[in-house]
Amino acid sequence: MPKKELPKTYAPAEFEDRLYAMWCERGYFTPKYDPNRPSYSMVIPPPNVTGQLHMGHALDETLQDVLVRTRRMQGYNTLWVPGTDHAGIATQIKVEENLRREKGLTRHDVGREAFLEMVWDWKRQYGSRIISQLKKLGVSCDWTRERFTMDDNLSAAVKRVFVTLYDKGLIYRGLRITNWCPHCNTALSDAEVEHRDEEGSFWHIRYPIKGEEGRFVTVATTRPETILGDTAVAVAPGDERYADLVGKTLVLPLVGREIPVVADEAVLPEFGTGCVKITPAHDPNDFETGLRHSLEVIHVIDGTGKISAEGKYFGMDRFEARREIVKDLDALGLLVKIEPTTHAVAHCYRCASIIEPLASKQWFVAMKELAAPAISAVREGEIRYVPDRFSKIYLNWMENIKDWCISRQLWWGHRIPAYYCQDCGEVIVSETDVTVCPKCGSHAIRQEDDVLDTWFSSALWPFSTLGWPGDTEDLRRYYPTSTLVTGYDIITFWVSKMIFMGLEFMDEKPFTDVFIHGLVRDAEGRKMSKSLGNGIDPLEIISSYGADALRFALATGNAPGNDMRFSVEKVESARNFANKLWNASRFVMMNLTGDEELSLPSDDELATEDKWILSRLNRLVLSVTENLEKYEVGVALSELYDFIWDVFCDWYIELVKPRLFDPESKSAAVCRRVIVRVLTDTLKLLHPYMPFITEEIFLSLPHEGESIMVAPYPTACDAMSYPSEEAEMDRVIALIRGIRFRRAERNVPPSRRTKLFIVTKYPETFRGAEAYLLKLASASEIELVDSYSAEGAVSIVTDAATVYIPLSDLVDLEKEKARLLAELARIEGEIKRTEGKLANEGFTSKAPAAVVDGERTKLEKYRATEAALRETLAALK
RNA sequence: GGAGGCAUAGCUCAGUUGGUUAGAGCACUUGCUUCACAUGCAAGGGGUCACAGGUUCGAGUCCUGUUGUCUCCACCA
Numbered sequence: 041m042p043k044k045e046l047p048k049t050y051a052p053a054e055f056e057d058r059l060y061a062m063w064c065e066r067g068y069f070t071p072k073y074d075p076n077r078p079s080y081s082m083v084i085p086p087p088n089v090t091g092q093l094h095m096g097h098a099l100d101e102t103l104q105d106v107l108v109r110t111r112r113m114q115g116y117n118t119l120w121v122p123g124t125d126h127a128g129i130a131t132q133i134k135v136e137e138n139l140r141r142e143k144g145l146t147r148h149d150v151g152r153e154a155f156l157e158m159v160w161d162w163k164r165q166y167g168s169r170i171i172s173q174l175k176k177l178g179v180s181c182d183w184t185r186e187r188f189t190m191d192d193n194l195s196a197a198v199k200r201v202f203v204t205l206y207d208k209g210l211i212y213r214g215l216r217i218t219n220w221c222p223h224c225n226t227a228l229s230d231a232e233v234e235h236r237d238e239e240g241s242f243w244h245i246r247y248p249i250k251g252e253e254g255r256f257v258t259v260a261t262t263r264p265e266t267i268l269g270d271t272a273v274a275v276a277p278g279d280e281r282y283a284d285l286v287g288k289t290l291v292l293p294l295v296g297r298e299i300p301v302v303a304d305e306a307v308l309p310e311f312g313t314g315c316v317k318i319t320p321a322h323d324p325n326d327f328e329t330g331l332r333h334s335l336e337v338i339h340v341i342d343g344t345g346k347i348s349a350e351g352k353y354f355g356m357d358r359f360e361a362r363r364e365i366v367k368d369l370d371a372l373g374l375l376v377k378i379e380p381t382t383h384a385v386a387h388c389y390r391c392a393s394i395i396e397p398l399a400s401k402q403w404f405v406a407m408k409e410l411a412a413p414a415i416s417a418v419r420e421g422e423i424r425y426v427p428d429r430f431s432k433i434y435l436n437w438m439e440n441i442k443d444w445c446i447s448r449q450l451w452w453g454h455r456i457p458a459y460y461c462q463d464c465g466e467v468i469v470s471e472t473d474v475t476v477c478p479k480c481g482s483h484a485i486r487q488e489d490d491v492l493d494t495w496f497s498s499a500l501w502p503f504s505t506l507g508w509p510g511d512t513e514d515l516r517r518y519y520p521t522s523t524l525v526t527g528y529d530i531i532t533f534w535v536s537k538m539i540f541m542g543l544e545f546m547d548e549k550p551f552t553d554v555f556i557h558g559l560v561r562d563a564e565g566r567k568m569s570k571s572l573g574n575g576i577d578p579l580e581i582i583s584s585y586g587a588d589a590l591r592f593a594l595a596t597g598n599a600p601g602n603d604m605r606f607s608v609e610k611v612e613s614a615r616n617f618a619n620k621l622w623n624a625s626r627f628v629m630m631n632l633t634g635d636e637e638l639s640l641p642s643d644d645e646l647a648t649e650d651k652w653i654l655s656r657l658n659r660l661v662l663s664v665t666e667n668l669e670k671y672e673v674g675v676a677l678s679e680l681y682d683f684i685w686d687v688f689c690d691w692y693i694e695l696v697k698p699r700l701f702d703p704e705s706k707s708a709a710v711c712r713r714v715i716v717r718v719l720t721d722t723l724k725l726l727h728p729y730m731p732f733i734t735e736e737i738f739l740s741l742p743h744e745g746e747s748i749m750v751a752p753y754p755t756a757c758d759a760m761s762y763p764s765e766e767a768e769m770d771r772v773i774a775l776i777r778g779i780r781f782r783r784a785e786r787n788v789p790p791s792r793r794t795k796l797f798i799v800t801k802y803p804e805t806f807r808g809a810e811a812y813l814l815k816l817a818s819a820s821e822i823e824l825v826d827s828y829s830a831e832g833a834v835s836i837v838t839d840a841a842t843v844y845i846p847l848s849d850l851v852d853l854e855k856e857k858a859r860l861l862a863e864l865a866r867i868e869g870e871i872k873r874t875e876g877k878l879a880n881e882g883f884t885s886k887a888p889a890a891v892v893d894g895e896r897t898k899l900e901k902y903r904a905t906e907a908a909l910r911e912t913l914a915a916l917k
Numbered sequence: 918g919g920a921g922g923c924a925u926a927g928c929u930c931a932g933u934u935g936g937u938u939a940g941a942g943c944a945c946u947u948g949c950u951u952c953a954c955a956u957g958c959a960a961g962g963g964g965u966c967a968c969a970g971g972u973u974c975g976a977g978u979c980c981u982g983u984u985g986u987c988u989c990c991a992c993c994a
Binding site for chain 1: 920922923932937942947952958974987989990992
């Protein structure tokens, strides 16, 4: 392998795109299936096809890529399926807005066919944008398997599922109150509605009792305009105040309709006036009440939010009508009072319009039967949420589930495969187009106009992307998938639906682990949003700092499931880390001959610090691997950070510089092999997090294989464990730190090198450490002595050694004594505490042996330090 | 109304089944143009782990309550 050199500065823009193109060209992202190896598969949570990459995606994809790249290096058949979602409402609204802006037209002006063609055009134009943005992040999805929820095969899956559920009686069509958005002009599922507390008014209105001149019933309402659709007034069954009213007839003000007073258990006597006006067509509770009392359903507001009831208010906007009606009631003397109140108002999650509850015919999935296995799969641990607390959220929702409204009055989406015979009224549900009525033979067939909820198709994503309803190799190899990575905000929308659909149609869970992460917030903790304008564009971060720095910033410093604050400072810090690694690698390369053997030297050739770093590396491998198994992505990464920066750069490299600067020596040759191994293994561990920089360095180092991406992941082994060398180096490091501290405290300039007199019971260790002390502790000379007169010297006492630095000009005898006494007092405190612990029966008998041993070792060290301190103090007198 | 999260250094956050003297990054102080890196090196200061009880040999960690804060769910007209 020829010697290569890295450019002086870390400039990610110069190699990230090049490396990504190389990986793609070589097909590394596409698994080469080996039946003897286990599979690890994931499906991407499909971003909206017309969307743009935001920080939430960046976090989600980074975490997935970390898992996938690790498994791939570990030798699994690793598949990560990418794709996009057609995102019904979001996409349709975008195209509609475009149409209005450019041509001043609505979708109705151009018609269904032409409009859909426009959406497809839009999709063709912008659908690849989010994909290319994902690629900038470095994600290792198998692009040969890219899917779209409206691909032919995925649409076929949707039809198959719809028809099957319908045939089983689990899909039905019914008149229900649905959340209607007058702006988007469609029904919404409960999940698509956001409730916000708002200031409003409580209007108390009198309804005259028929035949009893001057007697009224007073109702309280927050929506007086719905009075037009009232078909009853209800009171609580046991309410004595109104017991005599039940069964009487009221005359509806402004309308004149006669309506009954009924007793209904849904009424809370203590709330409002205890009398509730019932508007079955425009309120979910009232609808239910209406069913119980066979009340008429009278629509008075249409889908655009305008009054549809004949009469004075016809055609008015609902809020205008409200004002008019209140005014008119007041004029009639029927308005008793207006009470200010706060109440939850439903808004469309897309356009924020106030939702109008509307009774209409919609398609529903009956959820009870489907939910049961989905509940037990999680309850029995077949599917595991990480962190576990999210299973509570899931179960709570699943156990209280209501039927799922799946029809949407949109054009963009999967058109419901139901057909109506115009002649005999037959409803036909079929996977194939229907042109003839099977019942009456009529050709007057019309397909349902509505399309399905977007989540209907994404619920099938884990198996539809693998080829279902076909019987494919991919399904056999990669289903169920291993891990689903997503944010907690989408558990009820999506995760839950995949679970019951997977169990129903595959007879098997769609994934084993659900790894949940939090939301990315801005530096002030606010949600990033377009309207606030506080969003940070991941692509801008990538172009200024590199994808690796962004990935690092997102993957570190927060625990699973917790929200994180994102700031440019974090990215800068990540970039600095990359730069550190870059420069350490440059240093290593500068000192290589380029033809180093990649095997490690034998044990007896290794220096103490070599064994120390190899042993530390071995522990790092173990710990990083274990943490990744537990999805402790952030912990694993911070361990890598500490190892690379503190252990490798600040200590190992500094320790071995003298050896490397004498390139002809045998010792240098040994060191070169060790340092290449340590750096390479560290790069491999880091690669899943920072794929680009690690690849760029890996390829510049002497290496085996053509890419770090497909290099085997390091494994820990006992042969690489050197506990006694670790202990030895720790003694030396502790002493060097002590010397540096005292020198800094005494303001000894770095240029002033000093002789060290060392008293120790580990003479071999410190004789062997002479070179380290000369270099890292600004020593001019080392002498091991049996004792030393402390006068005129600064002393450093550790449990392993006492060092005296003759600095008579800088030493204040009294201060030195006071310092040693303070140190002694502290150590004595520690001894007392530790002794107390060890004298405690309960502790020694109940605590684990390792903990007790730890305390004993500690005590020994304290005692050694105490003895050394006393000796030094004695020598001072 | 129900459920859940969070509360640890000036700031942002780690702290994995309870077990050394509670950690990191940023910020701060001091000293360094040391030939990989000033996007750096060395050293340092800084915490009553929100509060009150409890369990335990031992609690930042487990339990109960209180306070503050955020989020989700929910039809009180």
